[in-house]
Amino acid sequence: MGMDDVPRCQHVKVNGTQCGSPALRRRRHCFFHNRMLDGKKRFAESGVKPRPLFSMCLLEDANSVQVALMQVLQLLGSGQMDHRTAGLMLYGLQTASINLRNTEFEAEEATDVVIDRDDVHRTSINGPQWFEEDFDEEEEEEAEAEEEREEEADGEDEVAAAPMEAEAGPEVAAGKKIPTLEEARMQVQGLIHNWVLETVGEKIGAKPS
Numbered sequence: 001m002g003m004d005d006v007p008r009c010q011h012v013k014v015n016g017t018q019c020g021s022p023a024l025r026r027r028r029h030c031f032f033h034n035r036m037l038d039g040k041k042r043f044a045e046s047g048v049k050p051r052p053l054f055s056m057c058l059l060e061d062a063n064s065v066q067v068a069l070m071q072v073l074q075l076l077g078s079g080q081m082d083h084r085t086a087g088l089m090l091y092g093l094q095t096a097s098i099n100l101r102n103t104e105f106e107a108e109e110a111t112d113v114v115i116d117r118d119d120v121h122r123t124s125i126n127g128p129q130w131f132e133e134d135f136d137e138e139e140e141e142e143a144e145a146e147e148e149r150e151e152e153a154d155g156e157d158e159v160a161a162a163p164m165e166a167e168a169g170p171e172v173a174a175g176k177k178i179p180t181l182e183e184a185r186m187q188v189q190g191l192i193h194n195w196v197l198e199t200v201g202e203k204i205g206a207k208p209s
Contacts, residue, residue: 011033013064014057024116031117060103062097062100111129115130116130
């Protein structure tokens with residue numbers, strides 16, 4: 001697998017675009033979204049009372065801030081959120097909108113994003129987090145798996161061919177050449193000639209002198 005085939009983070013933003021960062025190895029999301037979504041999941045399962053009235057999206061761009069603002073206004077207008085809570089949330093959203101000019105959650109270079117936390121100690125200052133060579137091992141594993149499948153297929157062919165060779169006779173199974181009709185006739189004639197000579201010689205030797 002090459003660098004162009006690195007799995008992409010499956011997080012979809014509120015405007016329908018997909019995150020452009022590579023996903024962590026054996027994970028569905030990049031480092032940032034994996035951490036943020038995992039935190040939201042733990043908070044939802046913590047049993048905190050009362051439970052939140054709505055699930056706020058990640059405030060990662062102006063679109064998400066605008067959607068969160070609409071959610072707060074809807075809850076405030078329908079009477080499902082008190083004025084004090086709504087005021088605090090609106091203040092937080094205002095702060096988030098101001099901070100947008102100073103934030104950038106997606107890296108300019110995809111290779112700057114961590115995809116394997118166990119290899120972080122191997123990177124140098126101002127160096128990329130992963131290289132083309134990082135995927136050679138996976139290519140070797142795929143090649144080895146392909147060779148194993150070919151060897152298994154060859155073994156199955158040999159096993160299937162063994163009964164056919166046994167039915168054809170021991171000479172065929174051993175790889176011996178089958179004699180032609182003329183060669184077989186000459187062999188039989190030679191056997192008869194030898195037998196006649198042996199028989200006649202025994203009779204002559206048995207006569208009294």
